[in-house]
Amino acid sequence: MNRKSNRGWTMAAALVVVGSTLFTGCASKNDPIAQADKADVAKGVPAPSLEQTKAIAEEGFIYGLPLVMNYAVMNEFAVDPKSSQFKAPFNQLHNEHRVATPADTAVITPNSDTPYSILWTDLRAEPLVITVPAVSKKRYYSVQLIDGNTYNYGYIGSRATASAPGSYLIAGPDWKGATPPGIDKVFNSTTPFSLTLIRTQLFNPADMPNVEKVQAGYKVQPLSAFLHQPAPVAAPKIDFVPATTAGIKDNFFEYLSAALEYVPPSADDKAIRSKLASIGVGPGRRFEFKDLSLEHKAVVLLGMKAGDEKVDKFLSSGMKNINGWNVGAFFGDQAFYKGDWLMRAGAAKGGLYGNDAVEAMYPYTRTDGKGQTLDTSKRNYTLTFPAGKLPPVNAFWSVTLYDGKSQLLINNPLNRYLINSPMLSAMKKNADGSLTLYIQKDSPGKAKESNWLPAPDDTVYLVMRLYWPKTAPPSILPAGEGSWQPPALVVSK
Template sequence: MKRQNRTIAHLLLASTVSFTLFAGCEKETDPVSRAAKVDEKEGIAVPSLEETKAIAEEAFIFGLPLVMNYAVMQEFAVDKNSGQFKAPFNQIKNERRVATPEDTAVITPNSDTPYSICWLDLRAEPMVISVPSVEKERYYAVQLIDSNTYNYGYIGSRATGSEPGDYLVVGPDWKGEKPAGIKQVFSSTTPFSLALIRTQLFNAGDMPGVERVQAGYKVQPLSAFLETPAPPAAPTINFVPATTAGIKANFYEYLDASLEFVPVMPVDKEIRTKLATIGIGPGKKFSFKDLSAEHKAAVILAMKEGDAKVDKFLSTGMKNINGWNVGAFFGDAAFYKGDWLMRAGSAKGGLLGNDPVEAMYPYTRVDAAGEPLDGSKHNYTLTFAAGQLPPVNAFWSVTMYDGKSQLLVANPINRYLINSPMLPTLKKNADGSVTLYIQKDNPGADKESNWLPAPNDTIYLVMRLYWPKTEAPSILPAGEGSWKPPGILQAK
């Protein structure tokens, strides 16, 4: 089974590469050289070799989320043989289960809520998303994400309430007024967009309750909603197949393919223009194998250094609180403000995450002392003091991931997380606190209820706080809130 985004996010380059940037023989097929000739003809300054490397590095950082998103779209909505296929465009796939280690298309998958997934094609006409009445105690959220990986809107418990309603999602070229019967209009910056729906599961026996809610989710074209003639269908697209091997071999060709469906915006006009100077953009074909030796060297170094900058952001770009990284990762175009490094970090840290008001994601790879978490070397504990459980309006969880792949960890009891709906079954300490046992081996019958199984290797832990409270104690504002996640301790 392909694991595309894990491969992309830890992209390429396991070996150390050391190249000297030198002048050499130019190849007629070299996409950088071809772009340079066009620039020269149009009186535009041609990038030097060092400038080419710098632009390729910027392209990697700018393009990483776009390529990751494109690959997920391929797996979910295009390639029926991907092993992760959900449904064709504009059709909802209701998952009647939570994520397991078998789900590999998206890194750090949520295993709290069954998903309903619909990839929207907004080219021919807008789509209407309809939601049912949902009981107030059950959290649900429809997260709208475009191909820029911007979260451009929400429907659900927090954003719109528990009442039924019809909502319009439009593409970047749509012009019109809000139709009668539509509660709100959401505008995607791209013609393809993902509607990612989370429905809270209270416990293992609650799946029928989730299924009743899921049955009320509906997606239809605006013409069908209005009962008017449908416009002509959008042209068929021959998408570039997103294979793991292909992306490893030629990241920038997939960036070209991604950019076909990402219109230029004022915020990214400058970097898109810069990318074009080395032959990257929609309608282009940046083929790594056609590069000259010196350009290959420059591009490889650019990807290595770009990936290192993303990793550095992930380790230092957030507020460190007791070993947990706490901050605001995800949002719309106004949230990122052209900070491509933050956007790349959010994708690599956990693609398709929520805005902080919808969910917060403290994450860690280290214990409270700053030592790397490793299930092959230590057992650990995480203790929430009495009255100090994560403050949320919906629910919270602590999820275990393999430290290398960021995928869920197979274990003997098929437990991938501990969350607040499990509190009635968790054992409390004498002082009212709750201790979680984080280790690869079963801690014994008296502690098994509180056991979060770990890999026999490095550990990546993510805490999720859905609909975090805004009144004190609160984790908000991100990194500055009055509630602090407790540190993880090595077991004695």
């Protein structure tokens, strides 16, 4: 949460006093909650009280956080060509010939291990076909399919489909049909707009030309083109409600109404969507926070604050604490979540677009092994893997450092944002064969700089990434119960 957001929550506390005493009933004629109330009353449904409105705002924040975050990223990546984060229009693949840096701000906790190929799909008119080349078994790659609910609805790649070439159909919720000839598998998105993230392993900076050759083999085309058939009528153009990741807290329910336009309802979310409609939030509605009465502003802001606190509590205590690291599995498909909106919100806030546990595990921490907040303005830390106990993976592992508040990468003198297993050959091991990483703002000395993860003069957030974790012991799986455990961060002397 940024400082601006904290001021917003403080404002809410003040507004609730004002709203509940001096200005009760003084609503704008355009107040979307009041307008929704009138519609419900006309149908014989009692209008929600202020307390009920607060509860709906709280539940709606938890339900809607991943949808809103995804909608804002979609706007920045695929809708607004003027955005500094813009990648490509819908249905055009964009290959990044670099890894993430502090300049990448649209997605929190970005992966800086692998160059991305990014595709936002518009599946309304017809499905798309993604074709992948043969990829060396030594180079990990994955194609992660994520829909507008932030459900991972399928995988292609080293783990899921081996390293062989193939063509795969990506279909929207309205498509029905038999598997077309030449298609290896069909994947179904729950939403008409979805995101495809392709990660291609980079061994070192000099390896980038090889990564680019692999990326050049990723192909995307409409099903009609793949089958050499006439294209269907194009889907109508949409004027999306503008959204930015920086504007989420200030425009949350405006963005949620816009996002829900492109998220078909399901049995899982029928109840919460009905509650949101009772306060004027939903498809086809233009919720405007500025139009709310003071008392409605107050209870909505307080509800959002309570929801945000529940998400933070989940992130700090909803996982298994192992040596100060939070270890668990909280990314998956619709069947995985089973309508657990708190888990889904925690997953999004912890690291939007994370993988299923079988594809990657993400131990994360804001504390050392004794539970004290990681603050590299005050302390230096070490992370030591005992001999023979590096993270057990089929692909590779990394430890990435982020700003403790924004969860974004941080500028540093080495332009080093992580330490990963491909760097091992250049790192120094201890006499007993163990490996120590130095996490601090000042250099640990030239002899140790190969093992140094430069930190800011501030609090930090650390995330491990274990790509394609091994399942045979020692393993981090099952999540939170595995035989391998991440070592504690220790304050160095």
